[in-house]
Every structure is written in C-alpha cells, then in structure tokens.
Amino acid sequence: MITRIAAGTATANFVVGEESGGRWFAKVYRDGGGLERERAAVELAEFARAGGVPVPGVRRTCAGDLIAEHGSLAMSVWEYVADAETAEGGLTGERWRTVGAVLGRLHRRLASHPAAAPARVDASGVRDVERSRDLLDQLISEYGRRSTLSSFESFALDAAQQKRALLDRVAVILGRLPELTQQIVHGDLASPNLMLRGHEVAGVIDFQPPTARYVSWEIARIGCDPRTIVLGDQWMTGLPELLVAYRGEHPAARPEDLIATVAVGCAYTLASTYPLAEPLHDPDAVDPSLEAYGRARHEAALILLAHLDEVEAVLRDHVR
Numbered sequence: 001m002i003t004r005i006a007a008g009t010a011t012a013n014f015v016v017g018e019e020s021g022g023r024w025f026a027k028v029y030r031d032g033g034g035l036e037r038e039r040a041a042v043e044l045a046e047f048a049r050a051g052g053v054p055v056p057g058v059r060r061t062c063a064g065d066l067i068a069e070h071g072s073l074a075m076s077v078w079e080y081v082a083d084a085e086t087a088e089g090g091l092t093g094e095r096w097r098t099v100g101a102v103l104g105r106l107h108r109r110l111a112s113h114p115a116a117a118p119a120r121v122d123a124s125g126v127r128d129v130e131r132s133r134d135l136l137d138q139l140i141s142e143y144g145r146r147s148t149l150s151s152f153e154s155f156a157l158d159a160a161q162q163k164r165a166l167l168d169r170v171a172v173i174l175g176r177l178p179e180l181t182q183q184i185v186h187g188d189l190a191s192p193n194l195m196l197r198g199h200e201v202a203g204v205i206d207f208q209p210p211t212a213r214y215v216s217w218e219i220a221r222i223g224c225d226p227r228t229i230v231l232g233d234q235w236m237t238g239l240p241e242l243l244v245a246y247r248g249e250h251p252a253a254r255p256e257d258l259i260a261t262v263a264v265g266c267a268y269t270l271a272s273t274y275p276l277a278e279p280l281h282d283p284d285a286v287d288p289s290l291e292a293y294g295r296a297r298h299e300a301a302l303i304l305l306a307h308l309d310e311v312e313a314v315l316r317d318h319v320r
Contacts, residue, residue, distance in 0.1 A: 002026075015080060023080040024059060028073065035067060035074055040209035042066045042076055044113070044184070048204070051109030054102060056081055056203050084202040087191035090228040091238060094199035099222060100242035102201040104249030106186060107215060111252070113184040115210040123177035126214060126264050129167055132271035136164040139277055152291045156276040159298045166270055166305070173267045173308070180264070181257045184210045185218040191225045215257045219246070220265025226293065226300035236311055240318040247319060258319045262311050266304035269297060 001017035011027040018024070029038055042058055043066065049055035056079040061068045067076050091099060111118050143149060143157040186193075187208025195203035223242050229235050243258045275294040278286050 016077070023082065025056065025078045025080045026075055027078070028075045029067075035069070037209045038074075038076070039067055041187075041207045044110075044186075044210045045205075045207040047113060048106055048109055048186075048207070051105070051112075053106045053109060054201055054203055055207075056205060078205075081195045081197075081203040081205070084195040084197045087194040087196055087222070087225070088227055090191075090225070090231045091222075091242070092228075092231070092234065095196060096238040096241040097245040098200055099194065100245030101249045102204065103189070103219065103222065103242070104246035104253065106204065107183070107218070107246075107253065108250040110184045110186075110210075113210055115184050116182075116212040118181050118183035118215075119212070120179040121182050123174050123180050123214075123260070123264070125182075126174055126177075126180075126217060126268055127170065127271040129171045129174070129271060132170075132273070133164065133167055135273050135277075136160050136167070139273055139280070140164065142280055150279070152286065152294065153279050155295060155298075156279060159294075160273070160276050162298075162302075163270055163273075169305070170267045170271050173263050177260050177263060178256050180260055181215045181254055182212045183215060185213050185215065187211055187213065187218075189218050189221050191222065191227055194222060214264060215253070216260045216264040217268060219243070219258070219261045220268065223261060224265035224269075224300070224304060226269075226296040229300035229303050230296045236307060236314065239311065240314055243315060243319050255316075255319045259312060259315045262304055262308055262315070266301060266308055269301040270305065 001015075003015045003017075005013040005015060010031065011029055014026040014028070016024045016026050029035065045055050046058060046066075049057060058066055059077040059079070060066060067074050087095070087099070139160045140157065143153060143160070146153070149157065186204065188206055189204070193204065193206040194201065195205060223239050224235070228238075239261070243261070247253050247258065275286075275290050275297070278290060278294075
C-alpha cells in the first residue's frame with residue numbers, strides 16, 4: 001500500500017505499508033541538485049536520535065545509503081510516527097514541559113556536534129535591521145503599484161507598513177541584549193515538525209543541514225509559535241514551564257539565552273517579510289492555510305512586543 005500525504009513542500013511524501021502490517025514514511029525529493037544538503041540533514045537527525053532525542057529512525061538502502069537514488073529520483077525512508085499529530089494546534093497544558101524537556105535534550109546533544117562548537121556572538125545577527133528596512137520598503141512599494149489587491153495582499157501591505165514603523169524598536173530590543181549562544185540546532189523546529197501523541201513528544205522531524213544559529217531563536221520558533229501565542233495569555237505561564245524543563249535536561253544552558261527567547265522571537269518576527277511577500281514572489285504557495293498563518297504570525301509578533309518586558313521579568317525569576 002502506498003498513500004500520498006498532502007503535507008510537504010520540498011518533498012512529495014507517502015505512507016508505505018508492508019504486507020506484514022508495518023508502515024514507513026517515504027520522502028521523495030523534488031530537487032535532485034540539493035541531495036548533499038538533504039543527506040547532511042538526515043545525518044544530523046541520526047546524530048540527534050543517537051543522543052536519546054525522539055527522532056524517527058531512517059531505513060538505509062541495502063548498500064547502506066541514507067538516500068536511495070535512481071535516475072532523477074531520490075528518496076529516504078523513515079519509521080512512521082503512528083497515532084500522532086503535529087503541534088500546529090498550539091502548546092497547552094503538560095505539553096509545555098514535555099516539549100521543553102525534549103528541546104533541552106536536543107540542544108544538549110547538538111552542542112557536541114563536530115560541525116561547530118557553541119560560541120557567544122553579538123545579538124545583532126538575529127536580524128539585519130537595515131536589510132529588513134530595505135525589504136519592507138520594496139514590499140510596500142510593489143504592493144502600492146498594484147491597481148487592485150486581494151484581501152490577503154491588502155493585509156500584507158498594512159502589516160508591512162506596521163512592521164516598517166516598528167523597526168527602530170526592533171533595533172533597540174536587539175541592542176540591549178547580551179551576547180547570545182550560537183550552536184548547531186535543528187534549523188526548522190516549528191510546530192509542523194514536532195509530532196505529539198497526547199502530552200508526549202512522539203517525534204522531531206525534518207531537520208535542516210547542520211548550521212550554527214542562535215539557541216534563543218530556535219527555542220522561540222516553538223515556544224513562541226504564532227499558533228500558540230494567538231490562543232490566549234496561557235503562553236505567558238507556559239513558556240516559563242518550558243524553559244525550566246529545558247534547563248532540567250540541559251543544565252549547561254546559559255540563563256541569558258533562555259531569558260532572551262521572547263525578545264529574539266519578537267525582533268526576528270517583526271523584521272521578517274514572510275509570508276507577506278509570498279503573493280509577489282511565490283503566488284502558487286499562497287493558499288488559505290498560508291494566509292491564516294500569515295495573519296497569526298503578525299498578530300503574535302505584536303502580542304510578543306506588547307508583553308515583552310512583563311514576560312522577560314517572569315523568565316528571569318524562573319531560570320536564574
């Protein structure tokens with residue numbers, strides 16, 4: 001049995017059933033020229049799994065390869081995570097602690113990856129504010145030249161104008177942060193790539209090739225995910241629980257990185273043009289799901305900004 005799954009952008013995804021009843025998850029890669037990056041990402045997933053992180057196992061080919069290639073086709077095969085859902089419904093309840101513990105275990109393991117040792121760097125690298133200013137100006141100008149705008153395009157223009165007006169505050173937020181830790185991280189730890197079974201983490205999926213990035217940024221990707229922030233104020237008590245559980249699994253984590261999570265998530269999102277620019281640059285990618293995410297992402301950034309000082313004070317009390 002082979003069943004196509006709708007999810008996936010860089011890959012075509014399938015569930016493959018064996019006669020014996022076992023099931024596997026198959027990823028067919030669309031870009032054959034990027035296989036070295038894909039192979040590096042699979043290797044990083046294996047590295048995390050070997051450190052006790054709940055990552056689905058990859059099934060190697062008979063020759064021992066991580067990715068099977070046949071002509072222009074390439075595919076990797078993984079353990080299927082059954083009876084699980086993504087975290088796209090938002091983090092609530094016990095999930096804050098269980099996700100925090102898995103994230104701490106993941107970062108503790110990846111801190112030992114040979115590609116790069118953890119290092120403290122200036123927080124200004126979270127976002128190039130001047131580049132963001134240029135990109136937002138271009139976006140506003142391009143939408144302004146259109147005679148008619150769709151509902152989402154009108155929203156995107158308004159959101160871009162709001163972001164443009166807030167960039168000076170973004171610069172202030174980044175300027176007051178201490179040096180932050182960069183290390184190898186998952187690279188795309190947003191809610192679609194976190195599989196949950198009840199309150200437990202069933203699987204961490206879709207790693208990116210090993211790249212050193214801010215620890216605070218990756219924690220914010222899931223701890224301040226827009227789908228969670230827009231659920232209500234419960235994130236302001238849930239995030240401290242996540243960070244306490246994170247530090248329980250990763251005692252060497254620096255408090256400065258954890259306290260900076262909300263500031264980094266806020267600054268990064270406010271200065272971002274995604275997905276506001278998609279109608280201009282990749283209109284085929286714009287669907288109701290992306291539009292809903294774009295609206296939630298903008299709303300979440302403004303919520304983070306409004307509560308930044310309040311939540312940072314709470315985080316200091318929890319992780320010092």
